[in-house]
Amino acid sequence: MQSNAYDVVVVGGGMVGAALALALKTQAQLSVALIEQDPGSEHWPNTDLAAYPTRVSAISRASENLLKNLGVWSWLLEQQQLYPFVGMQVCDADMTGEVHFDAMDIDEPNLGHLVANQAIQMALWHGLRQHGITVMSGQTITALSVDTEWAEVGFANHAPLNAKLVVGADGAFSKVRQLAGIGLDQHDYQQIALVGCVQTQADHQQTCWQRYTPTGPFAFLPMAPKISSIAWYMPADQQAWAMSLSKDAFHQQLYQASAGHLGEIVDSWERASFQLSRRHAQAYVKPRVALVGDSAHTINPQAGQGVNLGLLDVASLVDVIIQAQIALDDPMIFDPGCFSLLRQYERWRRGDNALMQRAMEVFDWGLGQQAGLLNQVRPELMKLANIAQPVKNKLMREALYGRQPFPRLTQH
Template identity: 35%
Template sequence: MSRILDAVIVGGGAVGATAALELQRKGLQVALIEPHEPAPWNSQNKDLRVFAIAPDSMALLDDVGAGARIRQLRAPAYRRMQVWDAAAPKQPIVFSAAVLARPQLGWIVENALLQDALWQSLRATDVRLLLGTRVVEIANEERSVRLVLDSGEHLEARRVLAADGGGSQVRQSIGIETKAHDYGQRGIVAYVEHELDHQSTCWQRFLPTGPLAFLPVEGRTSSIVWTVPDALAQELLALDDAQFLQRLERAFDGPLGALTAVSQRAAFPLRRQLATSFVEGRVALLGDAAHVVHPLAGQGVNIGFRDVLGLRELTAGKAWYEQAAWDRWGRTRRSESAVAAYGFEALNALFSSDAVLPTLVRGPALGVVNRIPSLTRAFWRKAAGL
């Protein structure tokens, strides 16, 4: 048995890798377990999975040494966000960096690049990387957590942070349940080229079938996330490129002109899933292991990064060893995650309806928010984590 570590993190995706770097930066002894080391980023292969990184998340990435590389390689900034309802196209809500006195609202970043930059930073630290192995036993004891890996290695840590995704094996092993709801929708993702410049703008149109987002990438290219019911997703995926672009143009209704090319397409099922508790004894949940939310405009990863930001209060003084401090962290993070999850769900339900009353209310409501600067700023500051 080796010495007792301060933390073992299970899962080396974006949130787990960031947590390892943040805790190591604070002087803790950390190990990271990851069954599949991320492949090196290739600029020629755009990852279909992209995120809209908020300012507080990018500041965290800067702190752990990955932000500069991400921005240098491919992280286009977006400076506007325009959201409108198909039933009231002349009453959008617009967020503008210029109006909000910010250089940008955020950055569009591919998952593969995000992970590559984080892992390059990890390799330059003394974080112990345990690759190609999995946890097969976990004992959540009074003073430590004991882990057995399928390699036969045994570890002991003051805390275990599970960042092993929505199907978290650690969460299941320690008996934390989840409350889940399947939306009966899928998110279709692809890259498209368009006739007009994207104006460094995230565009989101709400349709009765679900929201359609265009996230600006480079040149006249955007990443799309098109939320549709399961049956319609199957229908759209079966179309050839020309037919798909025709349907997409009709759904988006013109801000970027004609759509001229499309990458490969993929679709993933959408659901809301919240762990009933984020802390059980000396084990805590981070990222998708704790919360899965609707991917409105690519915002979900920011909630995971805020889990990591919340760890900072636990690295001060003796809080790392105090169960009461961890329990407070768990309650706070679950409360904030639940507000986000149910808020995204409510927006999706309100705008993905062709019933008369919601249709009459939606457009004027967006118009009111757009005409009151303080409301616009409040909405954006909440989304930006400021």
């Protein structure tokens, strides 16, 4: 192997990139370098976690199993960062149509866990440090070239790295995707999501609650007793207004958006907002290059589910690599950047991710319509859906475990 060379270079040390680097090292026994542009990552993992985080994810059972198999779930447990939810309630704007989901109906202890994004990332970085994975902090890639045997990653102020495979896990505006010349299909929803933590008068009973309004959904995501993460969707032109509201005015607006579901808003903490867009890379792979997570796709992030798709990408890519290793008589000649191998990963994940993108859009449209025949019949349709227990059970299981075939890392 060349000097300054690795089997895989992963660009981006967020939740998905860190999970991939850790999985490739511990499960596939490959040499890995992780590139993270944040110079502060030199001091990660940082255990000074926000008490009231702005960004949380609803971690599915598949993602939970992956984090357990990577040995980092216990760190989240020790840091008291896991908030299980046992139910989910979805309703339309005037509260005449509702659908309830309950973990007991499918003999599961819960329907997932709410976990702060920062906590997941730090847990994975704890694993990276434990396993001595090479990390380059404060570096941004400036060049990417590929030949028949190697890819070379260039930097502004560091010697280039060589790798058999370069994986872009560097987010929606992926530099790897751009340098690889992979096109992007995108649609701007003209919406923003405002997020943060609030304390409510009534307890959430460990139930996610989502109401669809004419301007977008509003959700309570249960964390500590009487503490919820909120996701408040609104037209993009209301972003400045919502972010500048005084605390009292903000609480009143939240009370109205939630129709007083959990009573008065008692307190709130830091809020953040971000634009919503659907993006889908026109390819997930090129020779010696692959994309995972937001580099490959972004989704309307209903109820904090987006990271689960990225972690399924990780599990699927690692699965394909391990199966290819097993099939070889001589592991010394294994090439993780082999294009036919990478195409297996793309065929596994790209269609499923596209299906999920469209399904979320249809769901959002169907529950948000406020005029026409659909608005008139929706309450009855939702009542029918609420008593269709086999259908609800199938939806809950797919939300927890994903669709078959299940990658091995997502199985317990």
